[in-house]
Amino acid sequence: MISVAEAQSRCLALVRPLHPETVPLTDAAGRVLAAPVKAGRAQPPFAASAMDGYAVRAEDCHPGAVLAVVGEAAAGHGWAGQVNPGEAVRIFTGAPVPAGADRVVIQEDVTRSGPRITLGDTLENSTNIRPEGADFASDFTLSAPRMLTPSDLALLAAMNAGHVQVTRKPEVAIIATGDELVMPGERPNPDQIIASNLFALKAMIEAAGGRARLLPVARDNEASLMTVYDMAMGADLIVTIGGASVGDHDLVAQVAARFGLQQSFYKIAMRPGKPLIAGAFADGTAYLGLPGNPVSAIVCGHLFLLPMLRAMLGLTDHLPTVLRARLAAPVAGNGPRAHYMRAHLAEDETDRRVTAFDRQDSALLTVLVRANGLLIRPPHDGPRAAGDMVEVLPLLP
Numbered sequence: 001m002i003s004v005a006e007a008q009s010r011c012l013a014l015v016r017p018l019h020p021e022t023v024p025l026t027d028a029a030g031r032v033l034a035a036p037v038k039a040g041r042a043q044p045p046f047a048a049s050a051m052d053g054y055a056v057r058a059e060d061c062h063p064g065a066v067l068a069v070v071g072e073a074a075a076g077h078g079w080a081g082q083v084n085p086g087e088a089v090r091i092f093t094g095a096p097v098p099a100g101a102d103r104v105v106i107q108e109d110v111t112r113s114g115p116r117i118t119l120g121d122t123l124e125n126s127t128n129i130r131p132e133g134a135d136f137a138s139d140f141t142l143s144a145p146r147m148l149t150p151s152d153l154a155l156l157a158a159m160n161a162g163h164v165q166v167t168r169k170p171e172v173a174i175i176a177t178g179d180e181l182v183m184p185g186e187r188p189n190p191d192q193i194i195a196s197n198l199f200a201l202k203a204m205i206e207a208a209g210g211r212a213r214l215l216p217v218a219r220d221n222e223a224s225l226m227t228v229y230d231m232a233m234g235a236d237l238i239v240t241i242g243g244a245s246v247g248d249h250d251l252v253a254q255v256a257a258r259f260g261l262q263q264s265f266y267k268i269a270m271r272p273g274k275p276l277i278a279g280a281f282a283d284g285t286a287y288l289g290l291p292g293n294p295v296s297a298i299v300c301g302h303l304f305l306l307p308m309l310r311a312m313l314g315l316t317d318h319l320p321t322v323l324r325a326r327l328a329a330p331v332a333g334n335g336p337r338a339h340y341m342r343a344h345l346a347e348d349e350t351d352r353r354v355t356a357f358d359r360q361d362s363a364l365l366t367v368l369v370r371a372n373g374l375l376i377r378p379p380h381d382g383p384r385a386a387g388d389m390v391e392v393l394p395l396l397p
């Protein structure tokens with residue numbers, strides 16, 4: 001059995017960045033920017049007033065000074081004249097500062113009387129002017145690749161980018177397999193259960209920037225699997241859930257071989273997740289066969305599926321973040337497979353502490369729901385005491 005790290009690198013070798021497409025900025029949230037964007041104009045494009053008040057010359061700006069108001073500058077309506085010594089221009093936030101003025105006195109510090117103002121006794125030191133390009137210069141570039149956040153969108157808009165190039169969303173076809181499965185809301189027979197893990201995987205894929213296509217549940221027979229594989233073709237990545245182990249009804253890999261699946265690996269030294277399969281179909285489409293146990297499928301989703309998705313999106317950091325934390329309670333020695341234990345991670349200003357849950361059966365969704373991290377036990381790691389430093393993979397909400 002290969003290690004988790006080896007399996008991750010073989011999974012990543014099965015995929016490559018998808019082509020970019022151009023989308024309007026309104027549709028770009030959560031997409032991955034595929035090419036850098038250059039501003040083309042500075043922001044602000046002119047020295048702008050940061051306050052409502054009066055634009056004046058700094059040399060005129062002393063307590064009690066009396067100045068003549070010669071014009072008005074508002075946002076979107078600049079004043080074309082020149083502010084000469086002894087003069088002031090009424091100005092509003094966002095307006096271009098007129099020529100000659102190099103300071104804005106806020107209106108709270110001014111008494112107006114007809115065409116004249118008198119400056120107050122105590123004046124602020126600030127110029128209240130945002131220089132041209134204070135936010136960004138015209139040669140500013142937003143780098144790629146990056147997953148576009150709401151703040152990124154505002155910045156791109158300010159840069160006058162109405163459309164952007166983003167990586168096409170990877171489409172992931174998800175096939176749950178098993179005679180025992182019915183969908184939520186259906187009426188199960190006494191020997192059936194409800195398909196669950198595909199909903200977690202769909203949500204994870206969509207949160208990571210992919211598109212998930214849930215296919216009908218494939219039954220444990222060749223004909224049903226053939227039909228559903230056929231429906232999945234055309235996706236960028238085909239994921240099966242279950243049927244990966246050694247039982248008589250575990251047929252997913254056998255039937256995938258009919259579609260030309262070349263296996264990259266089968267079985268990894270990991271708990272949960274041992275019967276993981278990865279490979280590529282004859283047409284190059286990547287394939288990931290997840291174990292059926294709900295927790296196994298979801299944990300393998302974090303460790304293998306999301307990295308593949310990130311690579312297809314053209315992102316550069318593929319693997320999940322691993323943190324160091326202190327064990328809050330002792331843990332027993334580990335066996336020959338790396339163990340990704342469901343755990344609770346708590347953090348304060350000085351310390352990060354992790355507690356593994358007692359029950360680690362890979363069928364227990366109630367335990368997974370309480371977990372906000374996975375405590376990583378390397379293969380053959382000995383018993384660990386409270387206070388020992390360990391590695392933890394945070395589970396994003």
Ligand SMILES: Nc1nc2c(c(=O)[nH]1)N[C@H]1C(S)=C(S)[C@@H](COP(=O)(O)OP(=O)(O)OC[C@H]3O[C@@H](n4cnc5c(N)ncnc54)[C@H](O)[C@@H]3O)O[C@H]1N2
Nearest residue numbers: 176195196197241242243244245250274291292293294296
């Ligand atoms: N003799 C052996 N038996 C098993 C081994 C082994 O090495 N030797 N490995 C065990 C491990 S570890 C795992 S993990 C499971 C995984 O097996 P499969 O991938 O073939 O999964 P299934 O048998 O189809 O299902 C396992 C379990 O999960 C339930 N399941 C399946 N799909 C879903 C779904 N979409 N939603 C919710 N629950 C699902 C299924 O009913 C089973 O209870 O094999 C062990 N056996």
Ligand code: MOO
Nearest residue numbers: 272273274296362
């Ligand atoms: O590897 Mo299985 O996923 O231990 O339950």
